[in-house]
Structure formats: structure tokens, C-alpha cells
Amino acid sequence: MRSRTYQTSYAGLVALAPQRATWGWALAGLGLLLIAPAWFGAHGLNMLTSIFVVSVGVLGLNLLSGVAGQISLGHAGFLLIGAYAQAILTTDYGVPSLLAIPLAGLVAALASLIVGVPSLRLKGLYLAITTLAFTFIVRHVVLFAEGITRGSAGMPVEPLSVLGLSFKGDQRFYYAALFFLVLAVFATLNLMRSRIGRAWLALRDHDIAARAMGIDLMRYKLLAFMVSAFYTGVAGALVALQTRFVNVDTFSVLISIEALAMVIVGGMGRIHGAILGAALILLLPELLNFGFEAAGDGVRTLMADRIYEVKGLMYGVVILLFLRLEPEGLAGIWRKAKRFWVQWPLSQ
Numbered sequence: 001m002r003s004r005t006y007q008t009s010y011a012g013l014v015a016l017a018p019q020r021a022t023w024g025w026a027l028a029g030l031g032l033l034l035i036a037p038a039w040f041g042a043h044g045l046n047m048l049t050s051i052f053v054v055s056v057g058v059l060g061l062n063l064l065s066g067v068a069g070q071i072s073l074g075h076a077g078f079l080l081i082g083a084y085a086q087a088i089l090t091t092d093y094g095v096p097s098l099l100a101i102p103l104a105g106l107v108a109a110l111a112s113l114i115v116g117v118p119s120l121r122l123k124g125l126y127l128a129i130t131t132l133a134f135t136f137i138v139r140h141v142v143l144f145a146e147g148i149t150r151g152s153a154g155m156p157v158e159p160l161s162v163l164g165l166s167f168k169g170d171q172r173f174y175y176a177a178l179f180f181l182v183l184a185v186f187a188t189l190n191l192m193r194s195r196i197g198r199a200w201l202a203l204r205d206h207d208i209a210a211r212a213m214g215i216d217l218m219r220y221k222l223l224a225f226m227v228s229a230f231y232t233g234v235a236g237a238l239v240a241l242q243t244r245f246v247n248v249d250t251f252s253v254l255i256s257i258e259a260l261a262m263v264i265v266g267g268m269g270r271i272h273g274a275i276l277g278a279a280l281i282l283l284l285p286e287l288l289n290f291g292f293e294a295a296g297d298g299v300r301t302l303m304a305d306r307i308y309e310v311k312g313l314m315y316g317v318v319i320l321l322f323l324r325l326e327p328e329g330l331a332g333i334w335r336k337a338k339r340f341w342v343q344w345p346l347s348q
Contacts, residue, residue, distance in 0.1 A: 016189055036048060037171045037174055042170060045174055046170060049170070049173060049174045050282055051278055051279050052174075053238040053242060054235065054278045055181055057231060058275070060078075060227070060228040061228060061232065062271070062273070063191070064224050065260065066273075067192070067201060067224075070127060071124065071125075072228070073128045073131050073256045073260065074115060074130075074131030074132055075135075075229075075259050076255040076256040076259075077251075078108045078228075079251055079255060080139065081108045081111050081233060081236065082235065082240075083237060083239050085108070085233065085236075086100050086236070086237035087156070087246045088148060088149070088155075089103055090157060090158035091157065092148075097158055098160065098161070098162050100237065101180075101237045104233045104234065104236060105229075105231070105234040105237070108230060108233025109226040109227070109229045112226050112228070112229035113222070115134040139248055143248060153247075155245070157241060157245060159241065160176055160241045173241065180234065185271060192271070199220045200220060204269075236251075258281060262277035264277070266330050267328050267329030267330060272331055272334070276334075284315070285311055288314060
């Protein structure tokens with residue numbers, strides 16, 4: 001009773017936020033984010049914007065891998081498709097930049113059928129390798145289609161504009177990225193408590209039992225691919241709007257591995273875990289630089305030429321530590337911390 005986690009009605013079980021305190025803390029956090037530009041400089045503001053943009057794509061991967069249980073290493077391809085769709089629609093066809101964002105997501109969702117349909121009967125390592133091959137295919141298609149994508153030269157992207165108001169500046173685009181992240185979180189929360197979200201959970205936990213209950217496995221697997229690709233395509237469009245230039249070299253295969261690392265570190269299947277994981281992985285290089293500066297000039301000079309190797313090493317160390325010590329990720333740490341304070345002094 002003291003933990004306030006019990007429910008006495010079905011409406012309470014499916015409520016978006018059954019406790020009023022949840023809405024209060026959420027609004028307080030949103031308020032802090034709204035006034036954050038007054039505290040951070042250009043670099044800090046750019047880091048926060050990148051966290052918002054990346055979190056949208058990680059939410060999509062979390063739905064596919066964390067909720068539906070379909071491991072994917074091909075989300076760099078969907079991110080690339082979304083970014084180039086945004087650039088082509090706005091630059092070559094004059095589509096309004098705001099309208100082009102969901103259209104870019106739809107293009108990525110349709111492209112997911114290319115890998116989704118052949119992969120319906122695959123799972124585990126075979127599915128991961130198939131999606132990884134999709135990323136290589138997309139990269140080569142972009143390079144060969146020079147008449148549309150400009151090949152390896154890349155192409156510029158029109159800035160985001162809403163009703164004549166340009167979001168070209170860092171501070172304005174910060175608020176645009178925050179808006180899309182909040183929209184993605186609300187959409188994900190509602191999707192998770194719907195029939196589709198419950199079917200994905202059943203599919204992840206035991207696909208044979210899910211089929212016995214009447215769940216169409218092929219349909220929901222394909223739907224998971226499309227919804228996840230839509231999120232990632234929108235994130236790719238936001239990346240293009242943030243950088244104002246797209247190039248195939250920006251979207252390497254390592255992005256798919258980093259995105260999967262964000263899901264693992266944050267917590268598989270947890271919405272807030274996807275955001276926390278994205279924030280930790282993106283801030284890890286900043287924490288490394290701070291540590292090198294604190295260690296002195298000798299260590300900073302020694303590591304200056306090896307920063308990329310150290311960065312990759314730290315990614316691996318962080319993933320291994322979470323898998324070994326806290327498989328539920330940052331979301332699990334947050335849940336245990338709340339349980340400790342709720343049950344104190346009886347907590348163990």
C-alpha cells in the first residue's frame with residue numbers, strides 16, 4: 001500500500017500516468033529543459049540537441065529490439081534513408097521542411113519492407129546479420145544514384161521553417177528537437193499500452209505461446225519493423241536539419257552498433273531507459289575529455305592521438321559492465337533507487 005503501485009480498476013492499469021506525482025515531475029523536468037538554453041553555451045546546447053535527436057531514433061530501435069525482441073543492426077540504413085529523404089524532398093522538390101519530416105519517416109518505413117519481409121522467419125543472429133547487410137546495400141545505392149543523391153559529394157539541406165519562422169539557429173532548433181522528442185515519447189507510451197504493444201511483448205517473451213493465443217506473428221513483426229524504421233527516419237530527418245548537410249560517410253555501420261549499445265545501457269524495453277542510454281553514450285566522450293584534463297598534460301598528450309581507440313574501448317567496457325553488473329541498464333538502477341527510498345528503512 002505504501003508503494004502506491006497497486007491498482008483497483010482496469011482504467012488504472014492502462015492509464016498513461018496513474019499517479020499525479022508522475023505528471024508533476026514530468027512537467028518539472030520539461031520546464032527545466034525549456035529554460036536550459038539560458039544556462040548552456042553553444043557546445044552544451046548542441047550536445048543536448050544531439051541527445052534529443054538521437055533519442056528519437058533509439059526509441060524506435062527500442063520498440064523493435066527491446067519490446068518486440070527483434071535484434072537489428074540495420075538502423076544506420078534507416079537513419080541514412082530518412083536524412084536523404086529530407087534533403088531531397090526539401091532541396092529538389094520544394095516540400096516544406098516540416099511536412100518533409102514525417103514523409104522522411106514514411107519513406108524509411110516503406111524501405112523497411114525490403115528487409116522486413118525476407119526476415120519474417122529469421123531471429124537472433126541471422127536477423128542481425130540480415131539487417132546489417134541492409135545497411136551496406138543502402139550505402140551503395142546512395143553512392144550509385146548520383147543523379148538523385150549527388151553520390152559521395154553529399155547534398156545541402158534546407159533549414160527547418162514553420163509558418164515562415166526559421167529554426168536555423170541552434171537555440172530555435174533545440175526547441176524543435178525537444179518538441180519531436182516529447183511527441184515521440186507520448187506516441188511510444190500510448191503505443192505500449194495498446195493492443196499492438198501488448199502483442200509485441202508477447203512476441204518477445206514467447207513467440208510460440210503468442211501464436212497459440214491468436215497473435216499473427218508475421219503481421220506484428222513486420223509492423224514492428226515499420227514503426228521502428230519510421231522513428232529512425234524521423235531522427236534521420238532531424239539529423240539532416242541539424243547538420244544542414246548530408247553525406248553517406250556520416251552514417252557508418254558503427255552507428256547501428258552504438259544505437260544498440262544505447263538500448264542495452266539504458267535498459268531493454270524501457271522508454272526512459274532509451275533516453276538515458278542515449279545521453280550516457282553521447283556524453284561519454286565529454287566525460288573522457290574531462291578525465292584526461294584532470295589527469296594532467298602528460299596523459300592528455302598521450303591520449304590525443306588515440307582518442308578514437310579509447311572511445312571505442314570505453315564503449316566496450318561500459319557495455320560489458322552493464323551486461324555483467326546491471327542487465328536492466330540505467331532504467332534498472334533508477335527502479336532500484338526508487339524502491340530503496342520507498343521501502344526505507346525496511347529496504348535491503
